[in-house]
Amino acid sequence: MDAHGRVKSHGYRMTRQRRAVIEVFAEHPGRPLNPADVHLLASEKMPDIGLATVYRALELLCELDVVRRVHLHEEAQHYELNTGEHRHHLVCVSCRGVFPYRGCDLEELEERVRGESDFQVISHCLSIFGYCGECLASAKA
Amino acid sequence: MDAHGRVKSHGYRMTRQRRAVIEVFAEHPGRPLNPADVHLLASEKMPDIGLATVYRALELLCELDVVRRVHLHEEAQHYELNTGEHRHHLVCVSCRGVFPYRGCDLEELEERVRGESDFQVISHCLSIFGYCGECLASAKA
DNA sequence: GATAATATTGAGAATAATTCTCATTTATAT
DNA sequence: ATATAAATGAGAATTATTCTCAATATTATC
Ligand SMILES: [Mn+2]
Ligand SMILES: [Mn+2]
Ligand SMILES: [Zn+2]
Ligand SMILES: [Zn+2]
Numbered sequence: 001m002d003a004h005g006r007v008k009s010h011g012y013r014m015t016r017q018r019r020a021v022i023e024v025f026a027e028h029p030g031r032p033l034n035p036a037d038v039h040l041l042a043s044e045k046m047p048d049i050g051l052a053t054v055y056r057a058l059e060l061l062c063e064l065d066v067v068r069r070v071h072l073h074e075e076a077q078h079y080e081l082n083t084g085e086h087r088h089h090l091v092c093v094s095c096r097g098v099f100p101y102r103g104c105d106l107e108e109l110e111e112r113v114r115g116e117s118d119f120q121v122i123s124h125c126l127s128i129f130g131y132c133g134e135c136l137a138s139a140k141a
Numbered sequence: 142m143d144a145h146g147r148v149k150s151h152g153y154r155m156t157r158q159r160r161a162v163i164e165v166f167a168e169h170p171g172r173p174l175n176p177a178d179v180h181l182l183a184s185e186k187m188p189d190i191g192l193a194t195v196y197r198a199l200e201l202l203c204e205l206d207v208v209r210r211v212h213l214h215e216e217a218q219h220y221e222l223n224t225g226e227h228r229h230h231l232v233c234v235s236c237r238g239v240f241p242y243r244g245c246d247l248e249e250l251e252e253r254v255r256g257e258s259d260f261q262v263i264s265h266c267l268s269i270f271g272y273c274g275e276c277l278a279s280a281k282a
Numbered sequence: 283g284a285t286a287a288t289a290t291t292g293a294g295a296a297t298a299a300t301t302c303t304c305a306t307t308t309a310t311a312t
Numbered sequence: 313a314t315a316t317a318a319a320t321g322a323g324a325a326t327t328a329t330t331c332t333c334a335a336t337a338t339t340a341t342c
Contacts, residue, residue: 012318013308013309013310013319015308015318015320016308017319017320018319035300049321050322051322052300052302052320052323053319053320053321055299055300056320069214071212073210073212077299090262092260093263099260101254103250103254103257109269112244113231116242117231118273118277119269119274120271121231121269121270122270122272123270123271124267124268124270125266125267125269126266127266128260128264128266129262129263129265129266130260130262130263130264132260133258133259136261153289153290154288154338154339157337158291176329177327177328190291190292191291191294192292192293193291193293193329193330193331194290194291196328196329197290216299216300216328217327217328217329218328
């Protein structure tokens with residue numbers, strides 16, 4: 001089901017504000033955004049959208065699994081559209097660039113946890129920090 | 142080298158406040174603490190220690206690798222003593238309990254990233270969310 | 283152990299991130 | 313078109329963190 005359907009099927013209303021927030025994510029694939037980013041970008045579509053509304057929309061969309069929280073070791077929370085694909089991020093500590101990383105074996109990891117303890121895994125959060133190719137190249141120059 | 146040595150060898154002074162913060166961590170092994178926690182516990186040893194000083198101590202000790210940041214998907218940052226052992230955490234979303242998890246193959250992961258991209262890995266952050274055994278048991282009861 | 287140089291601290295102001303309150307607006311079922 | 317309740321905007325309130333600056337404490341040197 002798409003974002004619109006998920007909002008409606010849970011009894012929530014599809015407001016112009018929520019639509020704007022979803023559109024902002026769709027227009028910036030692969031780029032994690034924080035609430036202030038989303039507010040700024042959504043303002044271009046809806047000049048009067050409030051910051052609190054953006055926070056509320058992000059909370060709801062996160063709950064509905066339309067967007068997901070991305071952990072970047074920064075002050076503000078970041079979010080990205082949930083494409084359905086399981087993935088994590090390579091975060092450049094120099095330019096703060098974020099690159100997708102798909103090589104995570106969730107099943108193997110969960111299985112190991114299950115085998116070692118009585119903990120029931122729901123999800124996990126993995127972020128990889130280092131230097132991106134571009135920053136490495138410019139450091140050598 | 143121990144915490145004291147690391148502080149001194151980098152030209153920093155070993156103050157009573159920093160000692161108190163280090164002691165607090167040593168006295169609560171395996172329990173990630175946030176700045177407010179550390180401040181409260183350190184206050185028992187040093188009633189006048191300031192919160193800003195705790196923040197400054199945590200920043201320094203993190204830089205010196207005496208403590209490490211732990212990601213729990215909470216508002217405040219959490220820290221724990223760096224025992225030298227590579228490990229992550231199982232976080233119970235019900236009781237917020239935190240349990241150590243040692244089954245992470247850092248080398249294999251870094252190798253895969255290296256093979257797939259030109260990203261140079263420094264570190265990674267993994268947290269596993271779910272339900273702890275105790276919470277599962279009480280849910281069934 | 284006293285002295286001097288300066289790193290560190292405490293207090294509180296300042297900033298940043300997030301949440302809350304409440305009157306007004308808007309989406310949606312009828 | 314109308315009624316009802318959900319959602320919003322504005323700004324206050326809260327929480328987390330950083331900054332400023334005068335006072336204090338650590339450490340090297342005597
Ligand atoms: Mn994964
Ligand atoms: Mn690991
Ligand atoms: Zn980079
Ligand atoms: Zn639990």
